[in-house]
Amino acid sequence: MTEAGTRAVKAFDEIKSYYEKSFKMRQRFIELFSNLGFGHLTTAFSETEILIALFEKVMRFDEDRKPIDKFVLSKGHGAGMVYPILEDMGIFSKEETDEMVQIGGDLAKIREFVYPGFEFYGGSLGIGIGMAAGLALGLKQNREDRIVFCLCGDAECYEGSVWEAMLFAAHNRLNNLVVIVDRNYLGVSDFTENMCAFEPFADKWKSCNWDVREINGHSYEELFDTLVNVYKRPSSKPLCIIADTVKGKGVGDLCNIPLRHGYMPTGENADNTIKKLERFGI
Amino acid sequence: MNVRDRFFYEIYGQVKSGEDVSLVSTDLGAPSLDDFRRDFPQRFVNVGIAEQNAIAVAGGLCLAGKKVVTYGLNPFPVTRAFDQIRNLMASLELPITVAALKAGTATAEAGMSHMALENISLLRTLKNVRIISPSDETISKMAVDEMISRPAPRYIQFDPFITDTLYDEAEIDYKKGFALSGPKSDVAIVATGIWAHKLKKENLPVRLIDCFALPLCEKEFCDELKQYKRIITIEDGVDRGGIGSMTLEILNDFGAVIPVERMALKFGNGYPRVFSNRNLIFEQEGLTLDHLKKKLEGRES
Numbered sequence: 001m002t003e004a005g006t007r008a009v010k011a012f013d014e015i016k017s018y019y020e021k022s023f024k025m026r027q028r029f030i031e032l033f034s035n036l037g038f039g040h041l042t043t044a045f046s047e048t049e050i051l052i053a054l055f056e057k058v059m060r061f062d063e064d065r066k067p068i069d070k071f072v073l074s075k076g077h078g079a080g081m082v083y084p085i086l087e088d089m090g091i092f093s094k095e096e097t098d099e100m101v102q103i104g105g106d107l108a109k110i111r112e113f114v115y116p117g118f119e120f121y122g123g124s125l126g127i128g129i130g131m132a133a134g135l136a137l138g139l140k141q142n143r144e145d146r147i148v149f150c151l152c153g154d155a156e157c158y159e160g161s162v163w164e165a166m167l168f169a170a171h172n173r174l175n176n177l178v179v180i181v182d183r184n185y186l187g188v189s190d191f192t193e194n195m196c197a198f199e200p201f202a203d204k205w206k207s208c209n210w211d212v213r214e215i216n217g218h219s220y221e222e223l224f225d226t227l228v229n230v231y232k233r234p235s236s237k238p239l240c241i242i243a244d245t246v247k248g249k250g251v252g253d254l255c256n257i258p259l260r261h262g263y264m265p266t267g268e269n270a271d272n273t274i275k276k277l278e279r280f281g282i
Numbered sequence: 283m284n285v286r287d288r289f290f291y292e293i294y295g296q297v298k299s300g301e302d303v304s305l306v307s308t309d310l311g312a313p314s315l316d317d318f319r320r321d322f323p324q325r326f327v328n329v330g331i332a333e334q335n336a337i338a339v340a341g342g343l344c345l346a347g348k349k350v351v352t353y354g355l356n357p358f359p360v361t362r363a364f365d366q367i368r369n370l371m372a373s374l375e376l377p378i379t380v381a382a383l384k385a386g387t388a389t390a391e392a393g394m395s396h397m398a399l400e401n402i403s404l405l406r407t408l409k410n411v412r413i414i415s416p417s418d419e420t421i422s423k424m425a426v427d428e429m430i431s432r433p434a435p436r437y438i439q440f441d442p443f444i445t446d447t448l449y450d451e452a453e454i455d456y457k458k459g460f461a462l463s464g465p466k467s468d469v470a471i472v473a474t475g476i477w478a479h480k481l482k483k484e485n486l487p488v489r490l491i492d493c494f495a496l497p498l499c500e501k502e503f504c505d506e507l508k509q510y511k512r513i514i515t516i517e518d519g520v521d522r523g524g525i526g527s528m529t530l531e532i533l534n535d536f537g538a539v540i541p542v543e544r545m546a547l548k549f550g551n552g553y554p555r556v557f558s559n560r561n562l563i564f565e566q567e568g569l570t571l572d573h574l575k576k577k578l579e580g581r582e583s
Contacts, residue, residue: 127338
């Protein structure tokens with residue numbers, strides 16, 4: 001095989017391994033949070049590939065495995081998926097993760113180490129992007145070469161504070177800020193375009209003076225292509241990546257259904273959901 | 283000098299000495315900020331009229347290692363951004379100082395929307411957020427010292443009509459949260475902000491307890507209160523949840539039974555519906571020195 005051919009096979013195998021990781025992370029998420037008896041499965045599954053791509057490929061860590069780049073998880077109801085990923089990265093053992101994700105488990109433990117996603121706990125929607133902007137500004141003032149990533153939900157963007165932060169970040173030329181919007185088109189009760197339409201969503205970010213990329217948020221090929229380039233972006237604008245996703249991706253009968261936002265199967269339902277988990281990608 | 287300007291000049295001095303302080307403004311300036319803005323333009327971040335974003339941005343700047351003061355027009359830093367304060371300051375304990383211009387009815391001319399009537403009551407429900415109401419320049423200055431030496435979440439509200447120095451630093455125990463003045467008497471007056479300021483200057487022949495920082499040391503406060511037969515609380519804010527409520531709660535929690543009369547804004551006839559000012563509101567609500575003196579003399583209940 002030629003050298004180029006060998007490289008292509010290697011790249012193919014790497015991408016394939018990430019899709020396999022997606023399957024395992026979803027499986028582990030169900031195990032962890034069905035035991036807890038509470039969780040947000042559908043939103044965790046719409047962001048799975050985004051988080052894996054960020055944590056396991058894109059973000060930079062130092063030799064002690066502490067993050068160099070920052071990550072603010074604004075859509076805090078998506079925090080569940082961070083646990084299996086940190087476990088997969090070897091930051092926590094299976095036993096430690098099991099111990100954390102239970103009633104009475106130590107929520108603050110994960111923050112003590114400032115692992116990505118826990119700069120701040122999201123959940124109160126619309127706060128994370130402003131914090132990420134403040135952090136990006138502070139890092140620039142400190143002359144620290146770090147990127148701040150922030151993951152927001154699309155329905156989170158109904159919060160007025162998101163738009164306050166959008167204007168602020170663009171005005172202050174925070175080109176070290178990358179906001180990824182998990183565009184799954186669903187809030188809790190209905191589709192965004194039925195409730196109060198966002199489209200043309202990308203135009204709205206552009207009009208606030210952001211660079212915008214629109215990608216498939218379940219495609220590692222597109223995520224890697226876009227995200228690895230953020231370190232050498234020749235622009236003074238902050239970047240918004242609108243990641244087109246499916247709420248509930250990986251479990252056919254939970255996909256794209258309103259009122260499944262806080263759904264978490266337990267007991268037999270959890271076992272059945274794991275059986276129904278689908279592989280996708282290469 | 284008014285308490286706000288003293289606060290900002292002290293901050294300017296601290297930054298000149300090398301402290302890493304940033305100021306996040308919501309479209310507000312001040313003569314006392316002109317030097318700061320000229321000499322440290324990078325440290326003056328103006329988010330526009332966006333109180334929620336101001337707290338969030340301040341939180342991010344704190345994560346980048348900075349000491350941060352947000353500056354906004356009351357009541358909005360609290361009423362509009364309460365959720366941000368609750369999550370970032372109370373829960374995560376990010377050491378943001380929320381500096382708020384105008385206190386209570388100071389700008390009653392602007393109407394109900396601009397009166398900070400509930401801020402103290404609202405913030406008292408949160409843990410970890412210290413509420414500071416300077417009744418003189420010394421307390422304002424010491425607030426900056428404390429902010430630099432012990433970074434923690436704080437809210438400080440400035441009454442524009444408080445313009446003098448009434449205390450020596452040695453008289454103020456910041457940790458305790460209250461200061462005593464006036465002679466021992468049968469009645470004690472518990473006050474804060476503009477009322478503590480007015481009464482200290484009035485020099486009434488009664489003990490005045492100025493609650494300048496909440497939560498205060500409850501045990502010491504209660505021990506002090508137990509020495510009086512009667513307590514009158516007076517404040518420029520709503521009666522529910524203010525320092526009158528606080529006094530009753532503390533007495534109750536320590537099992538002390540002392541009559542307490544609360545002078546505060548009750549709006550028995552509804553919120554003001556006329557062009558108003560602080561004096562008119564105080565008159566309508568019975569919050570005047572005359573009323574207070576009558577109460578002290580037992581001529582009015």
